[in-house]
Amino acid sequence: SLLVPRGALAQTRLQVTEGNVAPLVIAIPNFVAGTPADGEVGASVSQVITNNLKRSGLFAPIDPAAFIERITNPDLPPTFQSWKQIGAQALVTGRMTRQGDGRLKAEFRLWDVNTQQQLTGQQYQTSPEYWRRIAHIISDQVYERMTGEKGYFDSRVVFVDETGSKERRVKRLALMDQDGANVRYLTKGADLVLTPRFSPSTQEITYMEFGQGDPRVYLYNVETGQREIVGNFPGMSFSPRFSPDGQRIIMSLQQGGNSNLFVMDLRSKSTTRLTDTPAIDTSPSYAPDGSRICFESDRGGKPQIYVMGAGGGAAQRISFGDGSYSTRVWSPRGDYIAFDRERLSYLNV
Numbered sequence: 001s002l003l004v005p006r007g008a009l010a011q012t013r014l015q016v017t018e019g020n021v022a023p024l025v026i027a028i029p030n031f032v033a034g035t036p037a038d039g040e041v042g043a044s045v046s047q048v049i050t051n052n053l054k055r056s057g058l059f060a061p062i063d064p065a066a067f068i069e070r071i072t073n074p075d076l077p078p079t080f081q082s083w084k085q086i087g088a089q090a091l092v093t094g095r096m097t098r099q100g101d102g103r104l105k106a107e108f109r110l111w112d113v114n115t116q117q118q119l120t121g122q123q124y125q126t127s128p129e130y131w132r133r134i135a136h137i138i139s140d141q142v143y144e145r146m147t148g149e150k151g152y153f154d155s156r157v158v159f160v161d162e163t164g165s166k167e168r169r170v171k172r173l174a175l176m177d178q179d180g181a182n183v184r185y186l187t188k189g190a191d192l193v194l195t196p197r198f199s200p201s202t203q204e205i206t207y208m209e210f211g212q213g214d215p216r217v218y219l220y221n222v223e224t225g226q227r228e229i230v231g232n233f234p235g236m237s238f239s240p241r242f243s244p245d246g247q248r249i250i251m252s253l254q255q256g257g258n259s260n261l262f263v264m265d266l267r268s269k270s271t272t273r274l275t276d277t278p279a280i281d282t283s284p285s286y287a288p289d290g291s292r293i294c295f296e297s298d299r300g301g302k303p304q305i306y307v308m309g310a311g312g313g314a315a316q317r318i319s320f321g322d323g324s325y326s327t328r329v330w331s332p333r334g335d336y337i338a339f340d341r342e343r344l345s346y347l348n349v
Contacts, residue, residue: 034097048135201246
């Protein structure tokens, strides 16, 4: 992958071969059972939090077999020396309690072992079937408090699921939690589906479908299960993506031997052409603030990455390597663009 920040004219190329990040050592005991029947969900919540933080690469959860103190009352400060002795820098304690109305109450506290101070603490109530989401929300709270960055554990992934033999492959649109749990199929596989993308502002997905006739771009509402056709385009359409405000979709439409970029307003359904070149312009992606677009084009003879204003106009080439580029994604701050190639590089332009 390549990361490309905006900047000055001078170029600096740095080849990244490996990185060293010292993960924060954290202890996450099983959440205390508020009633005798809550032991299983308490252990499950702490396990999901442990797995989330470990997968991030920024935390190193301690094996519970090393714990010296057994947390029995999460309302009281822990014996910090017992946790410091096993190397813990942070400690998460909590309790899960089934309420009289059947709802599940979750409480947690995050402690700094060295300063012996509580860093944060919250409580939540939800239906019992949503216990995993509570674990993800707590994971986000811990992650944000310890790193200063927003957590991503309470999120979902939309993807294309493939099953069947090589001769009879079936592709279905599917949804799952970021950790792979709660897989849900959104389409039945009667038609080919490609390039699903979440809206940044609503519970909607845009994707392409190849059925009978021309390819179609759809909007699918995750909450209601309803879908609508955004457009039925002649030729071929590629990689629809939402604008940061969720009000527009940008895509590449093939016309003859070349393809150009178009943007559609989802309210009026009006389409505006952004590029008009005898080349292949494809895979557009908005910057987080919506002011710019990056895309791939072979207008210079070989596929390269370009950036231009969201309304079209002159485009600036920002990559100068060989080969094809794909999966262009802006960083949340808009200062880098990530895209796939054979190795990880940083290009300062």
